[in-house]
Amino acid sequence: MKAYLELIKIDLKLALRLRTVIFFNYLFPLIFFFTFGTVFRAGQSASAVTQVMTMSVALGVLGNGLFGAGIRSIQERELNILRRYKVTPITPGPLLVASMVTGWMIFLPYIVVLLSLSHFFYHMPWPQHTASLLVFISLGLVAFRSIGLVIASVANNMQEGTILVQLLYFPMLFLSGATIPTSAFGPILQIISGFIPATYLVKGIKGIMLQSQGLLALGSAVAAMILTAVLGWFVGMKLFRWEKEEKIRASAKLWVLAVLLPFLVMGVWQGLHRKQEPAVDLKSQAIQKTSAPSGSALAP
Amino acid sequence: MSTQPIIAVHDLRKSYDKLEAVKGIDFQVQEGEVFGLLGPNGAGKTSTVEILEGLRSRSAGGATVLGFDPDRQKQQLKDRIGVCLQATNLPAKIRVQEALELFASFYTRSVSPEQLLKRLQLLEKRNAFYETLSGGQKQRLALALALVNDPQLLFLDEPTTGLDPQIRLEIHGLITEMKAERRTVVLTTHYIEEAERLCDRVAIMDEGKIVAMGTPRELQQKSKSQSRIQIICNQPLNGDLPQWPDAVECMLGDDKREMTVHSNRPARTLFEIMKWLDQQGLQLEDVHLKRPTLEDVFVELTGKKLRD
Numbered sequence: 001m002k003a004y005l006e007l008i009k010i011d012l013k014l015a016l017r018l019r020t021v022i023f024f025n026y027l028f029p030l031i032f033f034f035t036f037g038t039v040f041r042a043g044q045s046a047s048a049v050t051q052v053m054t055m056s057v058a059l060g061v062l063g064n065g066l067f068g069a070g071i072r073s074i075q076e077r078e079l080n081i082l083r084r085y086k087v088t089p090i091t092p093g094p095l096l097v098a099s100m101v102t103g104w105m106i107f108l109p110y111i112v113v114l115l116s117l118s119h120f121f122y123h124m125p126w127p128q129h130t131a132s133l134l135v136f137i138s139l140g141l142v143a144f145r146s147i148g149l150v151i152a153s154v155a156n157n158m159q160e161g162t163i164l165v166q167l168l169y170f171p172m173l174f175l176s177g178a179t180i181p182t183s184a185f186g187p188i189l190q191i192i193s194g195f196i197p198a199t200y201l202v203k204g205i206k207g208i209m210l211q212s213q214g215l216l217a218l219g220s221a222v223a224a225m226i227l228t229a230v231l232g233w234f235v236g237m238k239l240f241r242w243e244k245e246e247k248i249r250a251s252a253k254l255w256v257l258a259v260l261l262p263f264l265v266m267g268v269w270q271g272l273h274r275k276q277e278p279a280v281d282l283k284s285q286a287i288q289k290t291s292a293p294s295g296s297a298l299a300p
Numbered sequence: 301m302s303t304q305p306i307i308a309v310h311d312l313r314k315s316y317d318k319l320e321a322v323k324g325i326d327f328q329v330q331e332g333e334v335f336g337l338l339g340p341n342g343a344g345k346t347s348t349v350e351i352l353e354g355l356r357s358r359s360a361g362g363a364t365v366l367g368f369d370p371d372r373q374k375q376q377l378k379d380r381i382g383v384c385l386q387a388t389n390l391p392a393k394i395r396v397q398e399a400l401e402l403f404a405s406f407y408t409r410s411v412s413p414e415q416l417l418k419r420l421q422l423l424e425k426r427n428a429f430y431e432t433l434s435g436g437q438k439q440r441l442a443l444a445l446a447l448v449n450d451p452q453l454l455f456l457d458e459p460t461t462g463l464d465p466q467i468r469l470e471i472h473g474l475i476t477e478m479k480a481e482r483r484t485v486v487l488t489t490h491y492i493e494e495a496e497r498l499c500d501r502v503a504i505m506d507e508g509k510i511v512a513m514g515t516p517r518e519l520q521q522k523s524k525s526q527s528r529i530q531i532i533c534n535q536p537l538n539g540d541l542p543q544w545p546d547a548v549e550c551m552l553g554d555d556k557r558e559m560t561v562h563s564n565r566p567a568r569t570l571f572e573i574m575k576w577l578d579q580q581g582l583q584l585e586d587v588h589l590k591r592p593t594l595e596d597v598f599v600e601l602t603g604k605k606l607r608d
Contacts, residue, residue: 006405010391012396017393080389084445087353088406089375089385 058178065144073152086242146232151238172198188206195267305485312361323508382451392431407449436467526564534583
């Protein structure tokens with residue numbers, strides 16, 4: 001336990017000492033928040049500000065998970081920092097737990113800031129299920145940080161890691177509804193969207209924010225996050241490498257498929273039971289100013 | 301006092317695919333001993349040491365370290381040993397004291413960071429970020445981290461490589477202190493003078509095998525190379541030089557004042573030379589006796605230089 005606490009304490013200190021961490025965890029997503037807010041006229045409707053809020057959270061979770069956990073882990077291996085830990089009695093467990101907890105502790109204030117800005121700046125009512133929202137976002141964060149750790153495990157060097165992260169990050173950003181609502185997609189893109197892990201993150205947040213759903217009502221989204229977190233954690237531990245010289249066997253990379261399995265299953269299921277989402281005109285939505293009072297549930 | 305060896309290695313082998321890096325080596329290290337592993341890159345010394353540290357699995361043979369099997373009891377073993385790696389790093393923004401506190405938390409027993417900072421002359425740097433430390437300070441911190449669990453056995457992998465002579469001497473001083481504390485040290489090095497100065501026993505490795513093992517003096521004595529006696533007189537020597545007992549070769553310098561004699565029994569030859577100089581009425585200005593070094597022994601045994 002002493003090692004866990006000490007690692008979390010140091011990880012937190014190190015993160016807060018790096019300007020890049022502050023920039024990419026707080027300032028960078030906030031730039032997007034205000035940009036989205038302006039484009040979608042967030043101040044004019046609850047659904048518009050909720051869409052903006054969801055986009056900003058998803059952007060933050062993806063960045064924190066894939067870049068924060070994934071790239072940082074590769075960096076530590078490349079710089080021979082993990083090699084120094086390897087000669088001590090510590091196992092990968094405390095290192096991964098510390099990374100997870102630190103990522104979560106750094107991310108949570110950002111959510112509070114986003115909620116406050118949305119409320120005070122764009123007049124978004126407070127969500128009815130704030131606890132559910134925070135728990136779901138935390139689950140999403142753990143799931144995407146687990147994916148980040150898996151990327152770190154299978155990438156043999158920084159170059160490979162960056163390519164892998166980009167390959168996941170951009171499709172997730174554009175095809176999950178995080179930036180463009182899925183209702184604006186054509187039928188094929190909507191099917192593809194069902195295979196994207198971030199889609200379930202976005203759906204979950206929207207479900208809580210727009211439809212006042214609790215965690216239990218978000219069954220598939222919650223299950224996808226939990227399953228991804230568990231599988232990602234398992235694979236991350238199994239393939240953990242301390243040294244850059246330890247190259248991963250090509251066959252071991254198949255473990256990555258295990259992490260993506262829940263999304264393959266859910267994508268197929270969604271594809272088979274799909275109903276075309278009605279097309280949404282965000283611009284006209286934004287013009288209709290909401291009359292929902294502060295503190296009430298958000299209008300869907 | 302226990303006579304059980306701290307390290308016992310029997311027919312140890314390590315293969316990487318088709319490459320056999322360690323080809324069946326045997327040795328033991330006793331308590332309080334500084335044991336050196338000498339050899340060029342690719343000799344198999346790093347593989348050997350990493351197997352003993354529990355970092356790599358052996359392909360065949362047996363090894364026990366502090367009574368533990370490094371393959372099966374990795375965590376228990378790592379808890380009891382200290383390791384100073386050659387190529388390692390810490391996060392740029394970690395402070396010196398934080399690093400010590402962090403690593404201390406990994407072990408079941410630890411020394412107070414203040415004590416280590418004082419001992420390794422890092423007290424003034426306790427709040428400095430790792431990235432701001434000089435090469436010597438980083439190496440001192442690496443040694444402090446290796447000592448954080450008060451280990452009975454230390455593995456030092458090329459601890460002075462790339463450091464300037466002053467820092468190297470400081471590190472030598474620290475290793476001597478560890479020896480005085482009856483800690484057992486396994487030292488891998490490229491530097492002959494380091495091995496000669498610090499090690500009680502040395503194993504010379506080449507192509508995965510131990511080609512010679514013993515105290516530095518024993519190894520030097522086994523050498524077929526001769527000692528070199530160098531003499532400088534106050535005035536030029538005239539005429540031919542006599543054939544002194546056990547002298548293999550005699551050479552006179554251009555100024556005829558300097559003489560170099562190779563001998564199999566330098567003490568006897570030197571005594572005869574002194575007698576002859578006295579008979580000739582010559583005054584001695586300077587005399588040097590150079591025994592074969594471990595480098596000479598190494599070249600003789602392997603046909604290679606240590607830094608090949």
